[in-house]
Structure formats: structure tokens, C-alpha cells
Amino acid sequence: MSLKFLKKTFVELVGVDSPYGFEEPMIRHFKETIASYVDEVLETSRGNVFGIQHGKDDDAPTIALAAHMDQVGFVVFNINERGFIRFRKVGGASNRAIQGQQVRLVTEKGPVLGVIGVKPGHVTPPSETNIVPGIQEMYIDIGVWSREEAEEIGVRVGTPIVFNARPLELANDLITSPAVDDKTGLAVLIAVAKSLKEEAVPATIYYIGTVEEEGGLRGAAVALHDLDVDVAVAVDTAPSGWQPDINMKDIVYEVGKGPAIHLGEMGRKSTWIYHPRVRGWLIDSADAEGIPYQSSFQLGGTDASAMAQTRGGIPTTTVGIPRRYSHSPVETFDLKDMDNLVKILVAALRGLKPGFNLLRS
Structure with missing residues (x-):
């Protein structure tokens, strides 16, 4: 082949x-x-x-x-009044591989892009610098200003989520991809x-x-x-x-x-x-x-x-x-x-x- x-x-x-x-x-x-x-x-x-x-x-x-x-992926667990999304895992993605990643929410109206937020280093105390947050502390930003706006573009509790990455070819026939x-x-x-x-x-x-x-x-x-x-x-x-x-x-x-x-x-x-x-x-x-x-x-x-x-x-x-x-x-x-x-x-x-x-x- x-x-x-x-x-x-x-x-x-x-x-x-x-x-x-x-x-x-x-x-x-x-x-x-x-x-x-x-x-x-x-x-x-x-x-x-x-x-x-x-x-x-x-x-x-x-x-x-x-x-x-x-x-492996994620699912929308909650949407707060400002439109930020709490989510949970479906499958065993490592918490260390999640923060700061681009994601894609797979809605019935089409894909919605977002990012998994990261607390800025400027306000992170030394005691938290090397700690990986739990999934309950993480959230997704899709660029909206309210829960209603998120729902208008198709995001609901239960919406599935995947990493927004595509295959890349490295040297020697190696492929990197989700x-x-x-x-x-x-x-x-x-x-x-x-x-x-x-x-x-x-x-x-x-x-x-x-x-x-x-x-x-x-x-x-x-x-x-x-x-x-x-x-x-x-x-x-x-x-x-x-x-x-x-x-x-x-x-x-x-x-x-x-x-x-x-x-x-x-x-x-x-x-x-x-x-x-x-x-x-x-x-x-x-x-x-x-x-x-x-x-x-x-x-x-x-x-x-x-x-x-x-x-x-x-x-x-x-x-x-x-x-x-x-x-x-x-x-x-x-x-x-x-x-x-x-x-x-x-x-x-x-x-x-x-x-x-x-x-x-």
C-alpha cells in the first residue's frame, strides 16, 4: 500500500x-x-x-x-452569563495538553471556534506557577459577550468539542495530528x-x-x-x-x-x-x-x-x-x-x- x-x-x-x-x-x-x-x-x-x-x-x-x-474530546457542561463555557472531557485527554489550545465546537449550525483560556502569568502567584488546573477550573472563550449570544450561534449544553488542529507532515514520514x-x-x-x-x-x-x-x-x-x-x-x-x-x-x-x-x-x-x-x-x-x-x-x-x-x-x-x-x-x-x-x-x-x-x- x-x-x-x-x-x-x-x-x-x-x-x-x-x-x-x-x-x-x-x-x-x-x-x-x-x-x-x-x-x-x-x-x-x-x-x-x-x-x-x-x-x-x-x-x-x-x-x-x-x-x-x-x-477523545470534550462536551459543553455550562455557559455562564458572560458566554464563557465550562466543559468536561469525553475520553482521556491529559489536562497538561489542554490549556491554551484552540478548539472547535461542533454545533448543528456549523463549527464554532474557541480557545481554552489561560490565567496570565502576571497575576499567577508563585504557588500556582507549576500547577496544572483541574478540568473544573478550565473554560472556553468563543468571543461572545453573553450566554444568549452563544446560544444564538448554536452552542448548547451537550455540544461536542474537539481540538482545532490539522495533520502536519514532519521529517522522515512522521505525521503529527489530533x-x-x-x-x-x-x-x-x-x-x-x-x-x-x-x-x-x-x-x-x-x-x-x-x-x-x-x-x-x-x-x-x-x-x-x-x-x-x-x-x-x-x-x-x-x-x-x-x-x-x-x-x-x-x-x-x-x-x-x-x-x-x-x-x-x-x-x-x-x-x-x-x-x-x-x-x-x-x-x-x-x-x-x-x-x-x-x-x-x-x-x-x-x-x-x-x-x-x-x-x-x-x-x-x-x-x-x-x-x-x-x-x-x-x-x-x-x-x-x-x-x-x-x-x-x-x-x-x-x-x-x-x-x-x-x-x-
């Missing part, structure tokens, strides 16, 4: 605002885009989208590749479907765009209930290290060294080891093709956590694209890592044939 196609697809996805809980524009966009490369497209009332490529062998396993359509998590994953699904469109592989493939991952994996929790799926792979991003403020003892993934094939999830309270057969299938496929990858643990959960607990327990793993500056407006990744993830998945799907052993014994 060309880097040009991947970049174009990603940029188009970033141009569609889809904060957690407000994914409708992306639902429409993903349906329209994936339809060009699959045999059938379905949408559930929950909002999950399924692009289906029917396999040529009924005895081959059926697989789901899932990427989430939502992005919503890298998980619009890179959606771009990978589209690229894999495009690669296999004219090729009748044995397995039936479901390309799934899920909703509401950032607030608790809610879309993935129900996505596979009514599907006869043998294997599931979540396609997401992975926090990376190798930058000045992150120690290798905390994160070992590095941008530009290949996509991540995770061994499992390592959270604050528990660790989950992914299904060894599924993980091994992806690693063997990458090794056979000489495609670079990295393998360690995902910090935090992905849609795989929810899909693995569907029905009788679906064998599941996660792959990801390493990115710096997680959940900020400047998440940064390498297009070559995305390309290599597409190559690994295409190679693995071509080899998914009847007799694929999922038993752990």
Missing part, C-alpha cells in the same frame, strides 16, 4: 469530527468509504459499522478486525480491505468500526454478540517511549521501528495476556515476510478486552501503531509503521485457512 494513499485516507478521517458519544459523522464516512472495498456493509442501532468481505472457503475461520471511530488514536486504525482497515478487494482469500473478514471505545469499550462490548466470529483483532495505537521525558522502563515501543504486536495489556490493577495462538499467527506472518514489528505490552485497554469476553470467549489480540504524545492535539506517528501493519495483516489474512488451530493445549 502506498504511503500516499495511507496519508490521504488518514487526513480525510481526521477531517471528520467524531468525539466519544458523537460519532455520527464518522459512522457515515466509514460506511461510505469501506463500501468501495467490501461485499456488504451493515450498521447496527448501537452505531457499529461492519464491512464484510466474504471468503471463498466456508470451512476457513471468520475474523473480525476492529478499530474505533471515536476520538485523533491519531484511532483514525490510524480506521485507515489501516480501509487499506487492508482495498488490498484484498480483488483477491478471494479463504476467510470471511469483518472490518468493524466501533463506537465509544474511549469511554469504556462500549461499542466493542456488543459488536460480536450476533456474529459467528472465530478470531478478533483490535487495531489501535500504542503509547511510545524514546522521547526525552519518558524512560525506557515505562514504555519500550518506539515510533518508526515497526507496528506493535502486543503480548497483552498491562493496566494499573491487572494484566491480561492475549491469546497465544492469535498473537503467534501474526508474529509468524510478519517473520515469514520479513516485516519489522515490535512486541511488548499495551498500556491500558483496547477493544480486544471487550471482544474477548463476547459469547463463549473469542480468541483475541491487539496490534497498534506507536505514537507519541497520547491523547493530545499533536499525537505523532510514522506512516511507515502504518504501512507495515497493513502488510502484516494482509499476509496473515491470506494465510488464514481451514484447520487454523485455536486450541491452547
